[in-house]
Amino acid sequence: MRGFGGPEVLRIEEVPTPEPGAEEVLLRVGACGVSYHDVVERNGTYRADMKLPVVLGYEIAGTVERVGARVTSVKPGDRVCCKVFHSCGRCRFCRNGMETACPERRAVHGGYAEYVVVPDEVLVELPDALDFATGCMLGPTVGVALNAVRDTAHVQLGDTVLISGASGGLGLPSIELAKAAGATVIALTRSTAKVQALRKAGADHVVVGGDGRDFSSEVMVLTDGAGVDVVIDNVGSMVFTACFKSWRWAGATCLSASC
Numbered sequence: 001m002r003g004f005g006g007p008e009v010l011r012i013e014e015v016p017t018p019e020p021g022a023e024e025v026l027l028r029v030g031a032c033g034v035s036y037h038d039v040v041e042r043n044g045t046y047r048a049d050m051k052l053p054v055v056l057g058y059e060i061a062g063t064v065e066r067v068g069a070r071v072t073s074v075k076p077g078d079r080v081c082c083k084v085f086h087s088c089g090r091c092r093f094c095r096n097g098m099e100t101a102c103p104e105r106r107a108v109h110g111g112y113a114e115y116v117v118v119p120d121e122v123l124v125e126l127p128d129a130l131d132f133a134t135g136c137m138l139g140p141t142v143g144v145a146l147n148a149v150r151d152t153a154h155v156q157l158g159d160t161v162l163i164s165g166a167s168g169g170l171g172l173p174s175i176e177l178a179k180a181a182g183a184t185v186i187a188l189t190r191s192t193a194k195v196q197a198l199r200k201a202g203a204d205h206v207v208v209g210g211d212g213r214d215f216s217s218e219v220m221v222l223t224d225g226a227g228v229d230v231v232i233d234n235v236g237s238m239v240f241t242a243c244f245k246s247w248r249w250a251g252a253t254c255l256s257a258s259c
């Protein structure tokens with residue numbers, strides 16, 4: 001990609017295979033997800049860490065092809081997937097499980113290609129049972145949902161959790177993880193066409209809303225007037241007020257985009 005704009009700015013080009021530095025790894029890309037993050041980087045809305053020309057794509061899984069001189073964590077032939085970004089691993093944020101706040105955090109790019117170089121620190125070994133298409137989305141989506149459900153909201157047995165944007169890449173794993181923690185899940189979606197799929201994914205209840213309409217009275221009916229213990233909001237301002245009104249006294253909220 002050599003400029004910002006619509007999908008037409010993406011071009012197929014032959015470029016040299018990148019060389020890994022001492023603490024970097026060359027991956028043969030097995031699969032790369034297409035995320036909304038890629039869309040806002042492509043159209044120029046999100047420009048942090050963006051330097052043109054760029055190969056987009058950060059939901060990466062693949063096979064280690066070659067490693068830099070100081071890399072000991074992986075070896076050629078290993079199957080791996082990537083975290084969303086590189087962090088230093090040494091600062092007080094990294095040491096406290098808050099790598100998202102690391103001052104040295106650096107975005108991962110380059111998955112829309114046959115080969116990509118990434119820092120060794122971002123790699124996580126992929127079990128044989130998981131294919132690349134599944135593995136590539138674990139860091140950017142399931143990792144964020146895990147952070148929201150387990151580490152930030154501390155969802156536990158008996159909780160009722162409202163999840164907005166429930167059919168999206170963050171919403172679906174949030175449903176599965178909240179169910180695994182023993183919660184009752186209320187999924188919020190804008191489309192009646194998605195109700196069945198959300199029930200199949202584990203949602204106990206589905207509320208169709210999120211288009212600016214106040215859906216909190218439906219949530220209150222579903223919770224016998226108590227409200228939900230936890231809101232995991234993957235949408236933001238369009239649903240925030242109604243989510244807030246769906247809350248029980250002293251509940252928890254978690255904006256997954258900032259987790």
Ligand SMILES: [Zn+2]
Nearest residue numbers: 088091094102
């Ligand atoms: Zn750090």
